[in-house]
Amino acid sequence: MNLFIDTNVFLSFYHLSNDDLEEIHKLAVLLGKGDIKLWLPNQVKDEFQRNRENKIADALKKLKEQQKKPQFPQICKDYPEYEEIREHQKQYEKKLSSLIKKVTDDIAERSLKADEKISELFEKASLINPDAELILKAKLRMEVGNPPGKDGSLGDAINWESLLLHIPMGEDLHLVADDKDYYSVLDENALKDFLIDEWTSNNKSDVRFYRRLSQFFKEHYPDIKLAAELEKELAINELVNSSNFASTHSAIAKLQKYAEFNKSQSNELAQVGLSNSQINWIFCDDDVFSFYKSLLNNHGHDIEDELVEKLQAEIIQCETNGED
Incomplete structure (x- = not known):
């Protein structure tokens, strides 16, 4: 799935926004999984770096305004x-002063959570570096008045031309932008007709538009509430599909940090521990044994009786072998 996020959406995570950083975290997990390909024109990176300080300064100003006494x-x-x-x-003034100091310190050290999460996305994204020919196309686009873009500004035109050129023919684009240069004057939740027609004509595919990242997730990943749950599911899938001992140990290491599994997850983990030879053959290894013993102790009441009996037998066998 091809995804493009406009600069203003990234910058909104430093300011007043309806989305929170959990959306960025979820996206980072999906990028790591390979479900989504985030296209990042270098123009977006530059715009982000140019405007980050201004957004933070404005947010900090609004925070300090909360110090006014009634x-x-x-x-x-x-x-x-x-x-x-x-x-x-x-008490409010004391807490607010403490908050302002912590935020100010993190700004100075560039260690805001938004900095960390967005940097992670940029590292995982597919970077597009515009060449001279692409910039000429963007200039022509601006001169003839075709969207997207503001008078005298090439940024949006460069981004759009980058997407037209690099996204494979026939593959849909999912575009997230809260910018009037992209959305229709008739419906602010729809892309401009000109851009839809151009994309369809040039790339022989569809382009889908969202004003916020949360809208994208609501449409395509409605069951994902927290990134941590997604990471847990991915770790379970990694164990289920383990094809060698090394991948089993890797998946177990990821799963050991989770204390809770729902009924379905507990049964799936129990079943695969018995049926996948790349797990079962090393069941008595310390990490695998410890994980399944903990699973049985903490979630045995959720696991089917037959699976519980078989897991208990495996555990007893390992303990017996250890005594020999």
Whole structure:
């Protein structure tokens, strides 16, 4: 699945946004899995770096504005609620000052969570470096007035031309942008007709438009609520499909950090531990044995009786062999 995210969407994670960083985390997991290919024109990286500080400065300004003290008329001061409010206000001011300091320190060290998550995405993305010919196409696009793009600005035109050139013919594009240069004046949740027609004509495929990353996830991955759950499912799938001892140990290492599995997951793990020879043959290895013993102790009540009996037999056999 081909995905493009416009610069303004990345920058929104530093500011007031309806999406939170969990969306970025989920995307990073899916990129690692290979389900999604994120196309990243170098123009987007440059725009992001140019505008990051301004977005952060504006967000920090709005945060500091929360320090303004409310004014109370004199007639309020004889009521007990006034003293309670003042006490809560002092606690609020103390916590807010602490928050501002921590945020300011992280900004200086470039260690904001948004920095970490977006850097991870950029590292996993497929970078597009525009050449002179592509830039000429973008300039022509701007000069004749074709979208996307603002007067005198090449950025959006370069990004669009990059996508037209590099995304394979016949493959759909999923485009996330909260920018009037992309969306229709008739329907702000739809792409401009000109861009739809151009994409369909040139790439013989569809282009789907979203204003927010959460809209993309809602449509295509509605069951994914948290990235951690997705990572757990991927680790289970890795164990299920293990084709050698090394991949078994790798999957077990990932699964050992999870304390909770639902009923379906517990039964799947139990079944594969018995049926996959690349797991069962090394069942008595310390890590595999420890994982399945813990699974049985903590989730045995969710596992089918027949599987429980077989797992218990495997565990007893390992313990017996260890005593010999």
